[in-house]
Amino acid sequence: xxxxxxxxxxxxxxxxxxxxxxxxxxxxxxxxxxxxxxxxxxxxxxxxxxxxxxxxxxxxxxxxxxxxxxxxxxxxxxxxxxxxxxxxxxxxxxxxxxxxxxxxxxxxxxxxxxxxxxxxxxxxxxxxxxxxxxxxxxxxxxxxxxxxxxxxxxxxxxxxxxxxxxxxxxxxxxxxxxxxxxxxxxxxxxxxxxxxxxxxxxxxxxxxxxxxxxxxxxxxxxxxxxxxxxxxxxxxxxxxxxxxxxxxxxxxxxxxxxxxxxxxxxxxxxxxxxxxxxxxxx
Ligand code: AMP
Ligand code: MN
Ligand code: MN
Ligand code: MN
Numbered sequence: 150x151x152x153x154x155x156x157x158x159x160x161x162x163x164x165x166x167x168x169x170x171x172x173x174x175x176x177x178x179x180x181x182x183x184x185x186x187x188x189x190x191x192x193x194x195x196x197x198x199x200x201x202x203x204x205x206x207x208x209x210x211x212x213x214x215x216x217x218x219x220x221x222x223x224x225x226x227x228x229x230x231x232x233x234x235x236x237x238x239x240x241x242x243x244x245x246x247x248x249x250x251x252x253x254x255x256x257x258x259x260x261x262x263x264x265x266x267x268x269x270x271x272x273x274x275x276x277x278x279x280x281x282x283x284x285x286x287x288x289x290x291x292x293x294x295x296x297x298x299x300x301x302x303x304x305x306x307x308x309x310x311x312x313x314x315x316x317x318x319x320x321x322x323x324x325x326x327x328x329x330x331x332x333x334x335x336x337x338x339x340x341x342x343x344x345x346x347x348x349x350x351x352x353x354x355x356x357x358x359x360x361x362x363x364x365x366x367x368x369x370x371x372x373x374x375x376x377x378x379x380x381x382x383x384x385x386x387x388x389x390x391x392x393x394x395x396x397x398x399x400x401x402x403x404x405x406x407x408x409x410x411x412x413x414x415x416x417x418x419x420x421x422x423x424x425x426x427x428x429x430x431x
Contacts, residue, residue: 153422154409155184155209156226156339156370156395160276161193162213163284165400168193171408172200172208174401180409182422184211184228184395189241190280191232209427212237213339214325215244217318218354221346222309224339225322226367226393227329229426237332244320245279252281254315259286262312264295283307284399299403309345322354326361335426337365337393340372341381355388365391365421369414371406372397379415392418 158164159171166174168185175183185197185208194210201208212227230237256268270289275281287302296302306313320328326336338358346354355366367373368381369392385392398408414420421427 150179151369151394151411151413152179152181152409153183153394154180154396154398154411155182155211155228155337155393155421156186156213156367157183157398157408158187158213159185159193159197162187162190162277162280163282163399165403168197169200171398172197172204172206174407175409176201176204176206178407178409180206182207182209183409184209184226186211186213186226186228186395188213188280188282189215189245190277191230191238191241192277194232211334212241212329214241214328215319216322216325217320218322219350220316221344221350222317222319223322223344223354225325225329225363226337226339226395227325227332227334228337228393228421230329230332230334234332237328240320240324240328242279247317248279248281251315251317252286255283255286255313258313258315259306262306264290264293267313286313322357323361326358326363330362335365335421335424336361336363337367337391337421338363339395340367340370340397341384342370342373342377355384355390359388359390363390364424365393367395368392368418369394369411370397371395371404371411375412375415378412382414382416382418385418391421391424393421 159168259267271285274285290296290302396406
């Protein structure tokens with residue numbers, strides 16, 4: 150087991166726990182270092198930092214930026230961003246803008262599919278008014294008995310190209326990397342195994358990300374299978390990326406990996422947490 154977790158969500162985006170509750174859970178699970186990486190939001194970081202300080206664990210300020218690459222939605226994790234940077238806060242706000250209209254259209258799409266009230270139902274789960282995500286719809290579909298689980302809700306309705314999926318244009322890859330860098334952070338490609346890309350497209354994504362200044366990819370993540378840990382460890386080494394590790398925890402009983410409960414890398418890699426930006430004085 151590793152005592153490091155560099156990808157997690159609180160109710161400031163689409164997680165269930167408060168930032169404080171999340172840090173306390175990570176601490177109880179044995180973590181010594183964790184990053185809070187809410188979707189396009191850094192508002193939970195001050196509270197999380199306070200809790201981490203009280204408990205004696207290290208909180209890395211982070212964010213998970215949604216981008217559009219070609220037709221595919223990709224997530225870029227920023228670590229060590231300055232959560233007080235007004236430019237970053239403004240840029241993230243603009244990236245969130247449009248979620249409400251998209252969610253209303255998803256609600257209309259569900260109605261066409263014979264599922265009424267999905268938008269209102271999803272809203273019941275929303276904890277940040279500017280951040281309604283597909284996860285909130287998934288929770289409602291489970292509650293309403295339409296789907297037996299969150300993952301079935303994605304598989305049946307919400308996945309990219311699914312019947313209730315509404316395409317959305319987020320920031321570009323270049324913007325996300327620049328925003329993270331200008332806020333003092335480093336950019337990591339989140340859960341590369343989750344995108345539906347051909348080998349060639351994945352190669353192009355990795356090459357472009359590297360060219361733009363991306364420094365790492367997630368290798369051990371709650372979104373990968375153990376086979377993918379090894380696959381992406383090798384990819385990281387081949388492309389010269391640092392390897393990151395993060396549960397992508399959202400909620401107890403919902404996420405496959407609990408916060409702070411990750412296995413070690415399956416082979417030798419250059420871990421992101423050994424890079425200079427993680428040195429205590431930074
Ligand atoms: P959105 O930002 O609204 O497009 O929603 C993305 C959210 O959906 C993120 O929290 C992901 O963790 C979650 N998500 C995406 N695909 C899946 C999946 N197959 N199973 C469970 N959650 C997913
Ligand atoms: Mn999420
Ligand atoms: Mn993600
Ligand atoms: Mn995430």
